[in-house]
Amino acid sequence: MSGRKAQAARNDKIIAEAARKVFVADPSAPIAAVAEAAEVGISALYRRYPSKEDLLRKVCADGLEIYTALVQEGVDALQDGAGDPWAAFENVMRRVVEADTHSITVALAGTFTPSPELFAASERANTLNAALVERAHAAGVLRPDVTDEDLGPIFEQLAAVHVENGRRTHALRQRYLTLYLDGLRTPPATSPLPWGGPTDEEREEPWIPKVSRT
Template structure:
């Protein structure tokens, strides 16, 4: 059974909502203290349209983090459903979380709003799934047993802090350093070619100049 197509007004509202969320993520991960008007401006929608959907900055931040948690849950569930090589299943989990970039929200937005009960439940579920991914890898003998789930969480945050060049270059570098991290986590240790070239001095120096 297929759902009926949305009316023109509903379709426009859905498009506006997607624009608002994309803009909010960009604005608030760059500056958590930015006003909600900056989101409306970046999204290209009127402030009244934004407030009809999200009555406050707090509500918008809650939505962003709720979506991030749900994405984390989906990525982890997919890796847990993967059969075959236990290391590849764990590696898929690590790569998937880095690609999802949910930790950029954690780095910038943690402590800037009041979590709802729903967010609390989602966080518990995400934590439980992460613990299961870790447990399976350790019990299969492919992950260092002295590495904890908290260690993995901190590694995700370190990788999310890498931002150099455009989105494509940033993703390439994150996977380069993820590969280094993964080789240090694996039992027995692995050595393989790293994805993407290392950053050059010119790339590093551009961070000191306004864009």
């Protein structure tokens, strides 16, 4: 890759990461806010993404790509039959939550028109979800009444757990995922919950006007 192409690829990555951060926090934010966060000129951004919808589609496409790669790894691990099948299922669930792909869904669903490519990527994700659940059922580690349609709502509910401190957000999501996993497993489990629950201050955060947070 030439120096110019490499720089363009780096800029594209910076813009995409900035767009995800900006739009997940505020889907109504203008495209200029992305340029500011990425520290690029607005004209440079428009050359790459002619409209806000183009940028939103890029953010969602990147999230789907990450998600499908993680689920594919889980499907492959369960197919191999080596090791603990529950550990393979739990690993993909925890990695998806850690990747935070579903914050994109929660924030941006319905804010733009998906492209045919996005619909195709979504169908691939659905197919992989079905394969993951099917193989976990076949291994006898997932309760039989769980379906692949349950995965999305679980991830979306966990993505809604958010506090100002990013590390605490991660810790709380993993804590509540542990509760979900105990309920999904067969036979049911009672695992020690990691980290502490939300503090009084964290539970009060949503009620504090953002202009007052300093």
